[in-house]
Amino acid sequence: MxxxxxxxxxxxxxxxxxxxxxxxxxxxxxxxxxxxxxxxxxxxxxxxxxxxxxxxxxxxxxxxxxxxxxxxxxxxxxxxxxxxxxxxxxxxxxxxxxxxxxxxxxxxxxxxxxxxxxxxxxxxxxxxxxxxxxxxxxxxxxxxxxxxxxxxxxxxxxxxxxxxxxxxxxxxxxxxxxxxxxxVPPAWRPPWRSALGWQVACYMGLQSTFYYSVITWWPSVEADGGVGAGAAGAHQGVLQVVGIVASLVAGRLIDRSRPRGQSRLVVVFSSLSTLAVVGQLVAPGWWAAWIMLLGAGTAAVFVTGLSFFGLRAEHHAQAAALSGMAQAFGYGLAALGPVTIGALHDVTQGWTWPLLALLALKVPEVACGVLAGRARVVG
Missing domain, CATH: 1.20.1250.20 (MFS general substrate transporter like domains)
Structure with missing residues (x-):
């Protein structure tokens, strides 16, 4: 700690x-x-x-x-x-x-x-x-x-x-x-050579892209929907507090799901932030519901991605290798997210298409997460 x-x-x-x-x-x-x-x-x-x-x-x-x-x-x-x-x-x-x-x-x-x-x-x-x-x-x-x-x-x-x-x-x-x-056996399979390793890495990268895009632009999205700049900034604090609680709850649910895998949890956790984006598009006045769903969903998905490093590895050395691979790929991909969403906003002069792009990003994220969530290990 x-x-x-x-x-x-x-x-x-x-x-x-x-x-x-x-x-x-x-x-x-x-x-x-x-x-x-x-x-x-x-x-x-x-x-x-x-x-x-x-x-x-x-x-x-x-x-x-x-x-x-x-x-x-x-x-x-x-x-x-x-x-x-x-x-x-x-x-x-x-x-x-x-x-x-x-x-x-x-x-x-x-x-x-x-x-x-x-x-x-x-x-x-x-x-x-x-x-x-x-x-x-x-x-x-x-x-x-x-x-x-x-x-x-x-x-x-x-x-x-x-x-x-x-x-x-x-x-x-x-x-x-x-x-x-x-x-730790003398020879073990590197995650770079494993389809499962790449599924974990892609899940980490896609959820990180979504998260950093949301953290960067959600106050602007809310402001465009009529929320004051000061209130939109304060909402980020609400998002963080909800995320802390969601992290603890998600961790316990992940441990309970170990025998059957975490694929179902991936779908449930991702649906929370998906509902938040849909809600912001159709009913921006209900900001409290959307910011709480967004905080819970992004935190739970993040904890799931981190947990995969240990759950999908046979031992701690392989977990370190999988962690390094997934985070190198994930943060590299995530760095492009806010820039791309910002450019899409500039081109379309609004937040509808950027939010739809974030929703589209959820499709491969869930697909990779379902595959990575199966109860198996690398090698």
Missing amino acids: AIAANLRAAITVVGPLADDVAADLALSAAQVSLLVSMPLVCFGAFALVAPRLTARWGVETTSVVALAALAVGVVARSAPWVPALWGGTLLVGAGIATLNVALPAMVKRDFPAHVGRMTGVYSATQSTFAAVAAVVAVPLAGVHPSGWRLAFGVWAGLALVAIGLVAPQLRGARRPDARAAAA
């Missing part, structure tokens, strides 16, 4: 203070956009490297190194020097990307009978701290002369706390990798 708390806070703190950073460092709008998007690009790029690190160093050592890189990056990003801002942001993205891959492997190894539940709990944890970081960013920046630098840098402490909890696991016999080594 301490590791999970670090997975999004250092990213969500940037958005509310982006204007302050730009004014202080004389950054252009394009540079500010790069500051926000660089960690997401790192998520995809470093997800390819992380499985090799976990295989060579073990999950604990890899996690400690990644947390240390994250802490250094957070501090460097807060320094009064523009190159440090970019170098620190790169370290933040690399550290979180590595932890994104290592954590599902740790869950598979240490909680093999409760993959869904533990995935739901750590997903809820990361969402909670992400929301807290966004909420306290502006007030924290206003209570100290260093302004946004303090609001950025304080989150290094969270990484140090996690290091303090994980580091004792590195000592000799207490290292869990030593106990789990016998469970």
Whole structure:
């Protein structure tokens, strides 16, 4: 849970203070956009490297190194020097990307009978701290002369706390990798060569594309439907709170479905956010119902995608490889979503066609999820 708390806070703190950073460092709008998007690009790029690190160093050592890189990056990003801002942001993205891959492997190894539940709990944890970081960013920046630098840098402490909890696991016999080594065969099938591995990766990529498109543009969609700009922004907080609860519920349902697979759950979870988009199209005045359905659906689908890393793998090493593959593909695809939806809005001068495009995206998402949800493993 301490590791999970670090997975999004250092990213969500940037958005509310982006204007302050730009004014202080004389950054252009394009540079500010790069500051926000660089960690997401790192998520995809470093997800390819992380499985090799976990295989060579073990999950604990890899996690400690990644947390240390994250802490250094957070501090460097807060320094009064523009190159440090970019170098620190790169370290933040690399550290979180590595932890994104290592954590599902740790869950598979240490909680093999409760993959869904533990995935739901750590997903809820990361969402909670992400929301807290966004909420306290502006007030924290206003209570100290260093302004946004303090609001950025304080989150290094969270990484140090996690290091303090994980580091004792590195000592000799207490290292869990030593106990789990016998469970990993000398040769096992890489997910890149498996149809099931690609089904999981495509499901992760398509649901991530939908999620990041919604997070980026839903306030604008609501504003176009008559909701005030301030209220539309506040609705994102409602979405996050509903998502935290949905993550916990989805995790328990996923564990209960293990003998028969998760294909039915995929359909149910995806239908929630599908109904939200349809509802926004036909009855935008019922925003409360749609934002709650959207929050529950996107969170439950996300937890399902993360759970597949452990459920569709035979052991934690294969789970790390599947996690790295799916997240590299998934975040690479997700980066195109908001840009494509925004371009479609510009061309059509409205939100009807972009929302219909999101609905169309649900068809291959559900298809891949149903296939990935079958009770089988890679190899």
